[in-house]
Amino acid sequence: MVRYVVFLAIFLCNGVLQAEPVVRVVGLFSDAAVVNIDGQRTLLKAGQEGPKGIRLVSADSRGAVLSINGRQQRMELARDYNQGGYSTPEKQRLVIARGRGGHYWINGSVNGNSMPFLLDTGASSVALNEAQARRLGIDFKTNGRPMQVTTASGVERGWQVSLRSVKVGAIEVLGVEAVVLEGSFPTDALLGMSFLNRIGWRQEQDALILEAKY
Structure with a gap:
């Protein structure tokens, strides 16, 4: 025993x-x-x-x-x-490693169509060029609001539009404000603050962490 x-x-x-x-x-x-x-x-x-x-x-x-x-x-x-x-x-989370040039790149989708993004916390909204918007089926000249946009290269003509959805990984945000710029700028679609402000995000070490707020 x-x-x-x-x-x-x-x-x-x-x-x-x-x-x-x-x-x-x-x-x-x-x-x-x-x-x-x-x-x-x-x-x-x-x-x-x-x-x-x-x-x-x-x-x-x-x-x-x-x-x-x-x-x-x-x-x-x-x-x-x-x-x-x-x-x-409880929450969807996505971790993005720092890529080329020290930037953060991610493949996502707009209105259900695939779109590679450059994450840009300095951009006030999601930004697309004309060709990108047309590929996504966005009729920005008919449905968008004309506006002038100040960029690094000067003042450009643009259209403010509302995207039905923007999704990266499992994180999806509906009704996202975006700007379509005339010409080929920006070369890469920018995932700006109109999306990032709707979720949680922070930088840790060499990674950017996105987290759904729900």
Whole structure:
């Protein structure tokens, strides 16, 4: 009986020492991931070990493979792993790594049509050039409000329009104000503050974090 009690005590003690950490993958890149481990956020590259001895085995746009207490576990974006299994977070979150030129680029959609964006916190609204607007099927000259827009190259003619929806990742905002500029400027569609002000966003290390407010 005494041996049984001692064995049980050792078993329980070991169980406490080996308790699974709470892990959340909050950002996914090629061969890298932003991982939240017991509330501590860190950027891990493939093969790198982080807090609690957790190692990133591999990562892509669909998920990450982590080694947790010697066991490999594949995790999708923003799902928790602990002894109880998985749970979906309350808010949709997107982590964007700094890209070429120190800028943040992301593929999204406008009115259901794909559109690559350059995130620009200095732009007051989403901004498109004529060709981009036409490709998206936006009749800006008929439905838009003519306006003058001051840009780095001077004053340009533009049209203020309302986009039915703008979506990046799983974050979608309806009824977004945008400006269509005459000519080929901006070269890249700008995801400006008319979208960003409707969600939460912040910069951490070399990543920009977007989070739905609902």
